[in-house]
Amino acid sequence: MHEETSFLRPEALPPGTEVGQWRVVEKLGVGGYGAVYGVEDVHHPGASHLLALKLALRPGDLRAEREVVLLMEKAVHPHVVRFHGCGRWPDPTEGHTYHVMDRVRGQPLDVWAETLNPSFLRFAEVGAKLALTLGELHGRGVFHRDVKPDNILIRETDGEPVLVDFGVGDYVGAAPLTSTPLPPGTTHLRSPEAMRFWLERGQRSGKQYAVGPADDLYALGASLCRAVTGHYPFSPRLPADVLGVMIATWRAHAPQDFNRRIPRALSDVLARMLAKEPGKHYRDGAEVHDALLSAAAFGGRAQWEASLFEWEEVLAAGKGEAPRRIRRPAHPTRPVTPDEPRVRLLPAHPSVGRRGRGPRAEAQAPSPARRQAWGLAMRRSSWAVVLGLGLVLPGIWLLAVHFSGSQRAPESARAEPSLPAALRSRGGEVARAPELPDAGSAAAPLPMESTPAAAAPAEARVTKGPPMKKPQQTTPDASPQQESGSVGRVLGTTAAVCVGLACASAQVRPANADCPAETRTVMEELGLRPKNGPTIITDIQQGEPGPTEDQTHAIVRSGPIISKMLIAYGQLPEGTLLFGKVFTESTNVYGRYDRAQTPDGKTYPVCFTLGNNAEDGLEKLPGSQPGAAHISRVVPITAVKRFVFKEPRKEEEEE
Incomplete structure (x- = not known):
């Protein structure tokens, strides 16, 4: 048998191939680490109960061997797929590891919810059983580490939930599968604890995150939210770095914000499963189990017996009863953000936005036909107006300068400088929080x-061309010519x-400059190490990234900017505001920050640059235009001892 099968590839076994005492009937699927086949026992051919055989794609795969240990010994449970046997193929000692388990006929959790559209009571019961199962496994030191709807099947025969695919599972005493800071898993289902570890220490410390019960229970909560609302708490389509920040720091929408049919008590339990702080979410699976079952005691019975979603009728293609499908709730449009930064919008003047609102204005309002005629006339005359102003206004200004000579307005009569663009807001002005008397001095202004x-x-352009002719004498038949200086x-x-x-x-670009000595001293005292830095919200005036894919980009222009730290760095706490300038005229976007303001109002001089590298800046995202660069709303910054501008190569600009 070994000679006959040695040439076969593990991901392409044809029907009839024998693997140990099992015969392949059909291929069910292929993943990154293994292939799954429907098989039958060669000693009981034609049995109605087919099994599933999972065959590792590579010999000696640690994942496959660990899954065998878990299913055969440590994770045996009524709600875990049942184990039947294992071995190696084609060589019994050095071949590919395989194991045989029940072939669970059923739908993934989210498909089951949207296809059968069960009641909220039935849904809560399924969730409670899954939570209790995970709690019992955690008590044995076993962690699934990849809880998601695809790995939760609702068995057709009895409607019971079954956990499958322990390929990246873990247990106390097992060797790590990888050397990366985070273990294998699904990004949008990782816990806030795991993401905070990654953002704060995992990227540079060399340490590995220790998985615990909170990781599986958070993933279960996110999976239940997906099933009952049609959406994950945070979209899987978001960039990985944005997902990490949002999971670690953002409060997700409550399930009831998506699906208004959800009983309030059930929504509260699911929201608590997604809590960010360890002291706010449930301690273990048993507590989640009790909370889900107890929630059914609150609210009307009819609300709990209602289906998860509204049914939507679909036109039938032929004769017979029209099929039905659920009406998936829309994603909430209102973003959920952390506490507001210490920058506030002042109310606009009472007169702003009220012009022409009184009875007199309404009485004088033109008719639609008249407004249309005015619009046509305005469009026809727009170019004439623009050209006229372009010619006349500069001339008037130059004439005024010519006749005024060196006269200057007194200091008291000069206008106050306007606020920087980053501090302006529609309908009001932005005021910074007051600085305390003991605030440190700001760093030197950024050179330009x-x-x-x-x-x-x-x-030079004006004088280029034929020489000017002498003015002609004015005669009754000739047009008057202006004299020099007129x-x-x-x-x-x-x-x-x-x-x-x-x-x-003229274009503006940042100049190379050293970080001031006093600033470097302050940064050293604050523990702000060069070549490292936190993650920030790029521009607080544009808001934080939303939970959908189209809310991840910020549009920045050259000039002042205020950013916000999403995680603590050194002694600067989360929520610290950073004040600086951005430069967008080059191929990349460059940013420099010279002042930090903590949430309690203290300010410190700092030297930070946009991006992970002090010289390279940030690449512009698709959609960028001259003067309006698109970058991510969440980006890293780096502490530096010297501000350096790396002039883009000419060939890079041409590309």
Whole structure:
């Protein structure tokens, strides 16, 4: 038998192939580490009860061997798939590990919920049994580590939930499967504890996260939410780094925010299963089991006996009864965010937005036909107005300068400088939290350099061309010519520069500069080590990333910016605001921060740059345009001793 099967590939066994005492009937699926086949016992051919055989794709696979140990000995339970035997193939001592288990005929948890559309009471019962099963396994030191709807099957014969696929499972005393900080698992179902470990220490400490009951129970809570709402707490389509930050720090929507049919008590239990802090979620599976069953005592009986979703009628393709499908609830549009930063919006002036709202305005409002005529006239005259203003206004300004000479307005009459763009907001202004008297001094202002424009200077362009003719004498038949220095010459020069020759604007890029010595001293005292840094919300004016894929990008422009730390770093706590500037004219986006303000109002001088590398900045995302760069709303920053601008290569810019 060994010679006949040695040439076969483990992921492509044809029907009739014998693996030990089992004969392959059909292939059920292939994954990254193993292939699953429907098999029968060669000693009882044609039996109605087919089994499932899982064959490792590589000999000596530690995952396959561990799964055998778990199913055969440590994880035996009525709600865990039953084990029947194991061995190696094709060589009995050095071949691929395989094991045989029940072939559970049933649907994954989420498919079952959307296909059968059971009652909330039945759903809570299934969830309670799963929680109790996990609790009992945890008591034996066994952890599934990949609890998700696909690994929870609802058996057709009796409707009981069954846990399957312990391929990345773990038990006390087992050797680690990998050397990575986090064990194998599904990103959007990892616990807040695991994600905080990754964000705070796992990326650079070399330590490994210790899985516990909270990891399986959080994944169960997220899976139950997916089944009862049609959505995960955080979308799997989000980038992995954004998912990590949101799971670690963001409060997810309550299930009732998605599906209004959910009883409030059930929604509260599921929301508590997703709590961020260890002291706020359930301690073990038994406590979750009791909470789910007790929740049914609250609320009306009719609400608990109602189906999970509303049914939606579907037009039948032919004769017969029209099929039905559930109406999946929409994702909530209101984002759930942490506490507001210490930056507040001041109310707008009472007159803002109220112009033309009184009775007089309504009485004078033009009719629709008249408004349409006005719109047509305005469109036809728009270019004339723009060109006229472009010619006249600069000329008037130059004329005023010409006649005013060196006169300057007194200091008291000068206008106050306007707020930076990052501190403006529609309908009001943004005020910073007051600084305490003991606040540290800010770092030196970020230096800037002006890059000369590629175009020739405007003055050189004006004088280029044929020489000017002498003014002609004014006669009754000739048009008057303006003398040198008159308004006519000013207007003519301005028109030539601004209309015919397109004024060139200078680009701004960051200059290389050392972090001030006093700032480096403060950073050392705060434990802010160079070449490391926290994760931040890029621009608090644009808000935090939402739970959907289209809420992950921020649009930044050159100028001031305020960011917010999502995790603590050194002695700077979570929620610290960072003040700095961004530069978007280059191929990448560069940002420099020179001041940090903690939630209690204290400020410190700092030196941080955008990105993981002090020189490279951040790559622009698709959709970026000149002056408006798209980057992620959640990005890393790096503490530095020197601000360095890496000039992009010419070939990189051309690409």
